[in-house]
Amino acid sequence: MKALPNDIVLRPRFQLELSQPKESALASFEKEKKESFLINRIDDHVFIKFQKKEVHFWSPQLHLEINEIDTENCKVYGLFGPNPTLWTFFMFLHFGVGTFFIIFGIWAYSSASLDKPYGLQLGAMVFMVVIWFVLYAFGRVGRRKGKPQMNQLFHFMREVLKLR
Secondary structure, three states, X not given: OXXXXXXXXXXXXXXXXXXXXXXXXXXXXXXXXXXXXXXEEEOOXXXXXXXXXXXXXXXXXXXXXXXXXXXXXXXXXXXXXXOHHHHHHHHHHHHHHHHHHHHHHHHHHHHHHOOOOOHHHHXXXXXXXXXXXXHHXXXXXXXXXXXXXXXXXXXXXXXXXXXX
């Protein structure tokens, strides 16, 4: 098993092979009652989140998918990610900025083709690029702020699965 790297990627993933049956691993999450975590199981998927009192804007959550290799072994696929609402909001903002960039580009091209001034449109396109960099910077800040909780989730998962 690989440990989490020091440089956490936007949505880090990992895989573990366990020498226990799939149902045993899934049951260990159902039995676990820890006051700082919320654990939800849907079929072969386990979602681990922080309780409301410990959640901040950048709090991550851990999604585990546990698949059977054979009757005695299973494989765990893990994915760290932000709150789905926050992730959707950020994707919406990126899509909006990209859409406006294209609109201003078409408008600038049309104005240039008609020999009309197009400085405003080019300025708006530059502004959209600046907004993209600001969104990227916010994402980096969020990743840095969520890293300690990401490590807590990872260690909690290892504790529940009795991994060293």
